[in-house]
Amino acid sequence: MYSGTALGGSVLSGCLAGEENGDGDSPSSTEPNAENESDGEDTRSEDGPHTATLAPVGEVTFDAVPETVFTVFPWYADMAVAVGHGDSINSLWWAEEFDSIMQYFTADLEGVSVSWADLEGQYGANEERLYELDSDLHLVDPAWLSTQDGWDRDAIDRIADTVAPWFGNQYSNLHQTAPEAWAADYEYYTLWELFEQVAAVYRERARYEALASVHADLVARIERNRPAKADRPTVGYLQLPTDLSAVSVLRLNAAGYYNAHTRPLGSTDAFEDLETTGEFASVDFETLLEADPDVLLMLWGMTSSVDLEALRANLEDHSIGGHLSAVQEGRVFTQGTRFQGPLMNLFQLEMTAKQLYPEQFGEWPGYEDGDSYPDFDADEQLFDRQRVSSIVTEGNDA
Incomplete structure (x- = not known):
């Protein structure tokens, strides 16, 4: 099915650590890399091998397009859906929740089908399960997998040699240090x-x-129309359980694809000077009130793990939380997931732009459990739904 170079094989020259924006979310960065334009050439009607390249595995050669694909995280499943191969995904961690989030965002895309809820999955992977699935590809970063129980280099190489290759890059999420x-x-x-x-x-x-062009147009529109920097709100990006038992702060503008829907908006992180260890920083409500962000964004507010309506009520009743400006002014908004692929990214960019800059992009109408994504009129949409639907379902850039 495939062959691959040893680790250390060629990788994209355009993907350098320390890039100024760190995310490539400027319009120019989503344009195809001319130096690598042959990668992924649209040759669906042709036979013969083709290659793809990604650090840390290097270049991998495929004899055919993979028909069964194992993954753990939903950004890869989202990517498969986006290019018309959603049916290839055979495993996904926390599948029911991610299915619900993806369904919420893509319900307005005519003909786009998502069916993840019944997929079995693990955080990590089980070697025996991978032999059982016998997939054509494992969309998983082997460097990350090496940090999971039961996976040493021999086991990783064994699966690659006897089942299918690995192809993934985890630590670009926040520009973390790889093992x-x-x-x-x-x-x-x-x-x-x-x-x-x-x-x-x-x-x-x-x-x-075609989808990269939609994304570039969307980011350009946001950058062109967002308010001057001095007039942008301060934002607290939080992971907060319904009972308010722990407050975790996320970085709003950090490099990496976890922030691909917040960083392009250019808002001020109310906690930008807070030292963090890893992905989160734990704070108390006194620290939250001292910063007093204009807007609060709540991660996982679209999942069953958070009851957003009850969370808002608990904040209003809290002896300190009730004094927060965002709570008093009704600017506590849900977020979906940082674990986004291209389709979720388009919708989350639009959603967050409306949450932060309602005067420029139209007001976000809010979210309650069980909602569907708002049916905005065409002049309120920040990107063309029909164009995206046509690209995904027909391969046509309408």
Whole structure:
């Protein structure tokens, strides 16, 4: 089915750590890399091998487009849906919740079908299960997998040699440091650069280019119309359980694809000077009130793990939380997931732009459990739904 270079094989020259924006979310960065334009060439009607390249695994050659694909995280499943191969995904961690989020965002895309709820999955992978699935591809970063129980280099190589290759890049999520054994071959990618190479695996360059153009237009529109920096709100990006038992602060503008829907908006992180260890920083309500963000964004507010209506009520009743400006002014908004692929990214960019800049992009109408994504009139949409639907379902850039 495939062959691959050893680790340390060629990787995209355009995906460099320390890039100024760190995310490639500027319009120019979503344009196809001319130097690698042959990667993922749209040759669906042709036979013969094709290649895709991604650090840390390097270049992988496929004899055919993978028909069964194992993954853990939903950004890869989203990418498969985006290029018309959603049916190839055979495993997904926390599948029912991610299915619900994806259904929420894509319900307005005519003909786009998502069916993840019944997929079995694990956080990580089980070697025996991978033999049982016998997939054509594992969309998982082997460097990340090496940090999970039961996975050493021998086991990782054994699966690659006897079942199917690995193809993934985890630590671009927040530009984290890869495990020492893999660090020399690691590069950082933006969400859309990562999508470009996954599209190459599926030989769907035309779909990638068309969706990248939609994304570039959307980001350009946001950057062109957002208020002057001095007039932008301060934002607290939080992970907060319904009972308010712990307050975790996320970084709003950090490099990496986890922030591909917040960083392009250019708002001020109310906690930008807060030292964080890892992905979150734990704070108390006194610290929250001292910062007093203009807007609060609540991660996982669309999942069953958070009751957003009850959370808002608990904040209003809290002896300190009730004094927060965002609570008093009704600017506590839900977020979906940082674990976004290209389709979720388009909708989350639009949603968050409306939450932060209602005067410029139209007001976000709110969210209650069980809602569907708002049916905005065409002049209220920040990107063309029909165009995206046509790209995903027909491969046509309408």
